[in-house]
Amino acid sequence: MNCIIIEDQPPAQRILKKFIADVGTLTLKEVFSDAISAMEFLKKEKVDLMFLDIHLPKISGIEFLKTLPHPPHVILTTAFPDYALEGYDLNVVDYLLKPFSFQRFLQAISKVPRISQMDEGGKITMENKLKKEIYIKSGHEHIKIRISDIIHIQSDADYTEICTLKRKLLSNEPLRHWMDELEGLPFFRVHRSYIINSEKIERISGNLIYLINQNKVPIGRAYKEDFLKTLL
Structure with a gap:
């Protein structure tokens, strides 16, 4: 799956990049420090999964997610547990509370449906x-x-x-x-x-x-x- 990271803290970016590389089934397309830059990228590129921090400059991850009419699968990352309920109301795949382990990261990844093909109408269909x-x-x-x-x-x-x-x-x-x-x-x-x-x-x-x-x-x-x- 193609994925992107939207995270403004370099240490958190490094951890996510390492975990993504270790999984092997994910392809990291880009890393962004704010949601506005990612918005432009999403208009042009196909992304299956987005690791989205909640506390971002300019616009929060939650507010950014609300602006997307057809968002990719989303795993929220944050140091604050207060937004978990709102995140699930937005149908996110999972909510990773920093600092999180590689095992917890794998659990989140395992919840993402595998996208395998497009149907005749151009809609994404799930393999199983x-x-x-x-x-x-x-x-x-x-x-x-x-x-x-x-x-x-x-x-x-x-x-x-x-x-x-x-x-x-x-x-x-x-x-x-x-x-x-x-x-x-x-x-x-x-x-x-x-x-x-x-x-x-x-x-x-x-x-x-x-x-x-x-x-x-x-x-x-x-x-x-x-x-x-x-x-x-």
Whole structure:
């Protein structure tokens, strides 16, 4: 994905540039110290992702974002937590509170939908939004199932179990594979051993998710905050 940085502090610019370079799937097109300069660039260049500081000279990041009729995906960066709610009202991908670690940076990047192609009308389409079915390698067979039929996926020792309303299938692929396969769809990793389809949730109570097949899935401590924040 092509990205830009809008950040007026050189130390923060250096950290973002290093993290972007370390990821490998991002291409940094330009770095700006104020939003006005970036505005001119966005009129001419296609950008998929924007790292936007809130406290900027001339015009704040929030005010700048409100002026864009069709903004790219946005990850806000700031040293102040007060603007988080307003940022999410503007449909930003994530909100990085400075100073942030590389791990936290990766978490933010993982939430950005992957853009793969343009449809006939020139609109951007998301790769996995087009997928209706997947094939699961189980033993010597490749079994086709509808993605919408998946309720949850559980890791168990050397295999994963894909659970639908009608059956359970065993796969040799790890959970990480299924997170990549289902990226951009309503699936969440809520525990080191579980991925759930959020459309199959019946209710959430404490640290348990009750699914429509009467299964209960635990929410891991490391996943709870991001899961609830994104879902609710």
